[in-house]
Amino acid sequence: MIQIIQILILGIALGGVYALMSSGMTLIFGVMRIVNLAHSAFIVLAAYLAFFVFKTFNIDPILSMVITMPAMFLVGIVYYRLVFASRADNPRFSDLTVLITFATGLVIEGVLAFIFTGIYRSTTPTYAKTSLNIGPFFIPESQLYALIISVLLIVSLWLFMRYTRIGNAIRATMQNRNAAQVVGVNVRWISTLSFGIGLAMAGAAGSLLSFVFTFYPAKHIAWIGMIMCLVVLGGMGSLVGALVSSFLLATAAAYVNFYLGAAWSPITFYLSLFLILLFRPQGLFGKKVEG
Amino acid sequence: MGTLVIENVVAGYGSGPNILKGLSLTVESGKAYCIIGPNGAGKSTLIKVIAGLLKPREGKISFKGEDITQLRADQVLQRGLCYVPSDRSLFPDMTVKENLRMGGYVMRDSRLVDQRIDELFAMFPILKEKSSQMAKTLSGGQQQLASIARAMVLKPEMIMLDEPSLGLSPKVVQQIFGTITSLRDQGLTILLVEQNARKGLQIADVGVVLDLGTNSFEAPACDVLNDPRIQELYLGKRHQDVAAEECK
Amino acid sequence: MAENTIETNLQTKENAVKVPKKANLWIKRGVPLAVLAFLALLPVFQIVEGTLNYYLHMLMYVFLYVIMSSSWNVIGGFAGYVSLGHNVFFALGAYFAGMLFLATRISPFVSAPVAGLLAMGFGLLFGLIALRTRGSTFIISTIALVLLTAEIFDNWKLTGGTNGLAMPLINLEGQFAKIPYYYYLLVVMVICVVMTYFIKHSKFGLALRAISQDETKAEVAGIPTRQYKIIAFGISGLFIGVAGAVWGSYLTYLRPSIFLTVSLGTSIVLNTILGGKGTIAGPVVGTAIMIAVNEFVVAKLGATELNIVVTGLILIFVLLYFPEGIVGSLKARNRLPSFLDWD
Numbered sequence: 001m002i003q004i005i006q007i008l009i010l011g012i013a014l015g016g017v018y019a020l021m022s023s024g025m026t027l028i029f030g031v032m033r034i035v036n037l038a039h040s041a042f043i044v045l046a047a048y049l050a051f052f053v054f055k056t057f058n059i060d061p062i063l064s065m066v067i068t069m070p071a072m073f074l075v076g077i078v079y080y081r082l083v084f085a086s087r088a089d090n091p092r093f094s095d096l097t098v099l100i101t102f103a104t105g106l107v108i109e110g111v112l113a114f115i116f117t118g119i120y121r122s123t124t125p126t127y128a129k130t131s132l133n134i135g136p137f138f139i140p141e142s143q144l145y146a147l148i149i150s151v152l153l154i155v156s157l158w159l160f161m162r163y164t165r166i167g168n169a170i171r172a173t174m175q176n177r178n179a180a181q182v183v184g185v186n187v188r189w190i191s192t193l194s195f196g197i198g199l200a201m202a203g204a205a206g207s208l209l210s211f212v213f214t215f216y217p218a219k220h221i222a223w224i225g226m227i228m229c230l231v232v233l234g235g236m237g238s239l240v241g242a243l244v245s246s247f248l249l250a251t252a253a254a255y256v257n258f259y260l261g262a263a264w265s266p267i268t269f270y271l272s273l274f275l276i277l278l279f280r281p282q283g284l285f286g287k288k289v290e291g
Numbered sequence: 292m293g294t295l296v297i298e299n300v301v302a303g304y305g306s307g308p309n310i311l312k313g314l315s316l317t318v319e320s321g322k323a324y325c326i327i328g329p330n331g332a333g334k335s336t337l338i339k340v341i342a343g344l345l346k347p348r349e350g351k352i353s354f355k356g357e358d359i360t361q362l363r364a365d366q367v368l369q370r371g372l373c374y375v376p377s378d379r380s381l382f383p384d385m386t387v388k389e390n391l392r393m394g395g396y397v398m399r400d401s402r403l404v405d406q407r408i409d410e411l412f413a414m415f416p417i418l419k420e421k422s423s424q425m426a427k428t429l430s431g432g433q434q435q436l437a438s439i440a441r442a443m444v445l446k447p448e449m450i451m452l453d454e455p456s457l458g459l460s461p462k463v464v465q466q467i468f469g470t471i472t473s474l475r476d477q478g479l480t481i482l483l484v485e486q487n488a489r490k491g492l493q494i495a496d497v498g499v500v501l502d503l504g505t506n507s508f509e510a511p512a513c514d515v516l517n518d519p520r521i522q523e524l525y526l527g528k529r530h531q532d533v534a535a536e537e538c539k
Numbered sequence: 540m541a542e543n544t545i546e547t548n549l550q551t552k553e554n555a556v557k558v559p560k561k562a563n564l565w566i567k568r569g570v571p572l573a574v575l576a577f578l579a580l581l582p583v584f585q586i587v588e589g590t591l592n593y594y595l596h597m598l599m600y601v602f603l604y605v606i607m608s609s610s611w612n613v614i615g616g617f618a619g620y621v622s623l624g625h626n627v628f629f630a631l632g633a634y635f636a637g638m639l640f641l642a643t644r645i646s647p648f649v650s651a652p653v654a655g656l657l658a659m660g661f662g663l664l665f666g667l668i669a670l671r672t673r674g675s676t677f678i679i680s681t682i683a684l685v686l687l688t689a690e691i692f693d694n695w696k697l698t699g700g701t702n703g704l705a706m707p708l709i710n711l712e713g714q715f716a717k718i719p720y721y722y723y724l725l726v727v728m729v730i731c732v733v734m735t736y737f738i739k740h741s742k743f744g745l746a747l748r749a750i751s752q753d754e755t756k757a758e759v760a761g762i763p764t765r766q767y768k769i770i771a772f773g774i775s776g777l778f779i780g781v782a783g784a785v786w787g788s789y790l791t792y793l794r795p796s797i798f799l800t801v802s803l804g805t806s807i808v809l810n811t812i813l814g815g816k817g818t819i820a821g822p823v824v825g826t827a828i829m830i831a832v833n834e835f836v837v838a839k840l841g842a843t844e845l846n847i848v849v850t851g852l853i854l855i856f857v858l859l860y861f862p863e864g865i866v867g868s869l870k871a872r873n874r875l876p877s878f879l880d881w882d
Contacts, residue, residue, distance in 0.1 A: 035675040098679070171384075175384050178380055179381060182344070186365065217844075224682075270687035274683070278671070281671055
């Protein structure tokens, strides 16, 4: 019994970080219909950035979020402007974005491999090695902090979207782009901003992941596999969906990991993807899309 | 109160052909204009160009003496010209109240917006009743009212409605048009595009026929309604003896 | 009246539209046939000279990728459904033939067609599940497929896990060792490309093209879109499976890290898009160019990391500015050399 709850705790801890990872990607899709398969590559990029400032300036990875988030925000704005801004009216846009972002991920991987080589890295703050005990249960300190920060960030994002003028403009653009234009929202600017915000979330995830996992340039492939499944399962464009699917799958994977072995854990994600495509292709919280 | 002057506007979408081919029109304040014409004539395109959603390739548009041709949608809104799109274009997962708030997006003062919304709730009690329901749960007629109310939040001097009767039952259409008429009576300038030419012309002061990208006919609505050529071409009457419609 | 008729005829002739010059058939047919003859005869030189092993190997690489890219073209180019995990068929064919050989000594040359059919069967099955979605979700599901398959093969005892399986070399002297594989792949490649030609010019191919333009309208027009998509997906796996069986035997070892990488899947897509998806010559042109570029990058810059950077950048560039690919863009501007116009 204790075992079961312990696994649940570990699952939830990871779920928070996964939610942070997938929230950016689903936001970007929701606002601009861009499937950003480079999202995990940007996360790895941010992780390397956190690693760099950790090694060079001894900046704690959690604090490094102050650097990685704005940096990735800027990267997002530039990338969007360069690649997507002028093509938004192409009807086959979504398919195009998949390939373009996928290729971008490969480019980022190559550049990172060139600069940092393929050695497994991670940041090693003091809390990376310790665990906290709560009664008969334990939770690695690093994962606890990652969970708390992830939840804080996601809640902040939700509050931002609900109660600020710009947040409402983003929500409006997600729900009906044309109507948003009619009421005077500058959708082009909002799109650029949203991409920046999505990548800022990736930046935060990168900082956190730098001490939760080890990473190397090619790791983005494994992570995008996972994030893809989370986003599709939750429903593309739904932040609530990303949240729910993240906690759900993280917990499921934790149990699978314990009872069946580590190899089965990623398989859980892929199988969930195929199952949801079989029975409810729009995901748990997604909208039925025509073509 | 403003007038809208459209001079020789040429416009099209993307790299496609010209839909509007040199259209000129003057809209006098305080009156209701109804634009009718066949599909593809450019009715919706005209509205989008005026609203700032589509840049014209040639021509000039002025509102209250100011050149608004190159202005963005939000800038046009701020000058008192609002737009109600043909598919209502509400935000489906926002409440009615949130939708109305979005109508006031370009207004920075949120207290003014809320004040205005209260006034609109008084004008449209059904919306007040549904104010915290999701817009997608409203019926077609209620959505149309919400869309009109949203356009009213900024206290515009002129509103443009693109096919407000679309998809609505005749009884509801009657109600909507009653609302439009009362708005006109309150002093708003109305520019209406309608497929349901008869209904549109019945409430309008001036009728404009748009065909092949330019306006081919303009006259007091009543005359347009009773013109036999118009009747044959656009109102679906052929060689019938019909009593002239009542003129206001 | 008669005068008017004659005048009218003259009138018509003067205003007649100029018919484009008929392409010189000697060049159009001759060049590809000459190249084919050259390829067919090359091993003869190898038997005599014995020093062409490197070139034979490179050419076999080209044959392999042409087979994979051309096959991909059927679902990705004709039907417009991009699959980034198409190398799963490659792996299935290779592992099937390899494992069969290890268990029963049946030569992969013999079992290759069966491997192909198996791959096609799998394609039909997967298509049944994944082709319920459109556009971007489909692409995602193909990525998930290759990642899932890699995960399974990495951890399954039956397939040898990450270390894979090793197979004995075929019983021929060094000089002649490559030749059977060379010819097998050459023949499969020709059959494959010819098949894509016939598919494109069939009613089925026309239906696929309709699906890629506007699936809803195609459905409304009465095309059984779901069935056709699944069939196309299956067909696109057939020759890849065959090629996989042969290639696995040629390499003599099977490992997930060779067959089931995302890079391989991406290369297949890039080759076809670069060359011109939906055209017959496109995959061939794209493959040839990309293999040359890769050789160049490795030779000049050595590092393999820059290899993926180059691949990625080329793909982005082509997608943004030349989505029709080389053959497609040239054809659109009427500058396509006739020997490349295989459509």
